Amino acid sequence: MSGQVLDRVDQPPTGVAEDPGGFDLRAPDGTRYRVDLTTGALDPANPLLAGYLGARRVVAFVSATVDRLYGDRLRAYLDAHTGPGQWTLHVIPTGEHHKTLAAAEHVCALAKADGLDRHGVMLAVGGGIVADVVGFAASMYARGVRYVKVNTTLVGQVDVGVGVKTGVNALRTKNMLGAYHPAHASLNDPAFLGSLPHREIRCGLAEIVKMAVILDEDLFSTLERHPDVFRRPGGDGPADPAHGELETHVLRTSMRLMMEELCPNLREHDLARLVDFGHTFSPVVETAGGHRLEHGEAVAVDMALSAHLARLLGLADDETCARVVGLLRRIGLPVFDPDTCTEDLMAQALHASWQRRGRKLHLVVPTGIGKAAFVEELEDVPEEVLRAALRALAADGERHDG
Known part of the structure; x- marks a missing residue:
């Protein structure tokens, strides 16, 4: 009936x-x-x-690496x-230096030249940077069009691929420009992980x-027992069914935890x-180091520093700090970067976060x-505590190098 207010109890x-095929x-x-997990x-x-x-018009975007590894398969699938x-495909540059507003504008220009309309879809096949740039372009293009992510990296599958944030680096700041733009679909296929270099797995x-x-x-504890869980010698699949089950358990648990934590506060x-x-x-x-460290490596350094701060502030015991730093080292991640882990730069980082987060740290x-x-x-992180944490971090880094 016209004007009827529907009961929303259903x-x-x-x-x-969670279901066998993924997460809603x-x-x-x-x-x-x-x-989806497929x-x-x-x-x-x-x-x-x-x-x-x-039956939508599809404009697909991939990195050069994905094009080399999977381009033929993707073209055959679309055919x-x-x-x-009905479809076109473009190879776009990746790396943090290419995660820019100009890159998102370029994606929009290619889509427009290909005749993408408001009912069409941008398809991003690749890692987090491809998803971020294409997703941000999709949020802007004609005030928003659908985009689909096929996540080919581990970072993409457990982080970028399960959230709604898109964005690019600008104004000397990481992810300064962006939008909350949920993907029309996000697909994770663990088989893609078999082609990743060890550095990408570590990230x-x-x-x-x-x-x-x-x-x-x-x-x-599972990661402590299996710090090499996603390593596949020679780029092959899991060595045995038990290892495949372990991979699936870690992947699904990580995805679920991230989505459950994001859900109540999706738009922050x-x-x-x-x-x-x-x-x-x-x-x-990342930025002060000229992106010499990958995102996951910088996150590892941050976690190690934060663990030492927790210990020095009396919020965590020595064992907790040692286990966090120890696991990062066993995985092969850096826990200290001498060029950027200076008292001045880390104090700047604290102030920038305080400013970005509404003047709360x-x-x-x-x-x-x-x-x-x-x-x-x-003021809860006094200069002398930050200094002591950085000294401890440097010592951890020296032990790792040794």
Whole structure:
């Protein structure tokens, strides 16, 4: 009946629901999206990606590496599931130096030249940078069009691929410009991880360690027992079914933890976020170092520094700090960077975070394995404590180098 107000009691509850094929998220603000776990994502016999693309115009974007490894398969898939002239594909540069507003504008220009309309879809196949740039372009293009992510890196699958943030670096600041723009679909295929170099695996593990430290002691213990969980010698698949099950357990647990933590605060109305563990000092470590360290490596340095601060502030015991730093080292991640881990730069990082987070520090520090707390004020981290933490961090780094 016209004008009828419908009863909303039949609306599904908010939260994250897990099923064998992935995860559904429904946020309190009504935002809904799904992250799928699949195998053979680019196999023409797998209809999952095609179902999300539908009969829409598709403009696809990949990195040079993804084009070399999977370009032929992606083109064959699009040929098999879309009509003639329905899709185009572009190779775009990656790396933090290319994560810029100009790069997002270039994606928009290519989409416009290809005739992408408001009903079309941008398809991003690659790691976090491709997803960030294409996702931000999609949020701007014609005031917002659909985009689909096929996440090919471990960082992409456990971090970028499960959230709604897009963005680029600008004004000498990491992710200064961006938008909350949920993907139309986000697909994770663990088989992609088999082609990753060890450095990329380590960077993804840094984000998994982050979630384990703040939320899940069992996951942390699993990583302590298996710090090489995603390493596949020779780029082959898992050596045996048990190892494959271990990979799946770690991947699914990390995805679920991240989505559950994001869900109540999806658009960050509350700037105190546990998932910002490892993300207070790391932006300066990355930018001041000219992006010599990958994002996950900078996050590892940040987590190690934050663990030492927690110890020195009496918020965590010596064992907690030693286990966090020790796990990072066993994985092969850096815990100290002499060029950027200076008292001056790290104090600048604290001030920049305080300013960005509404003049509250919201520094996340571990209080135990699987537990964390916030240090809220700049004055709560005295200069002498920061200095002592950096000295301890340098000593950890020297032991690692030795």
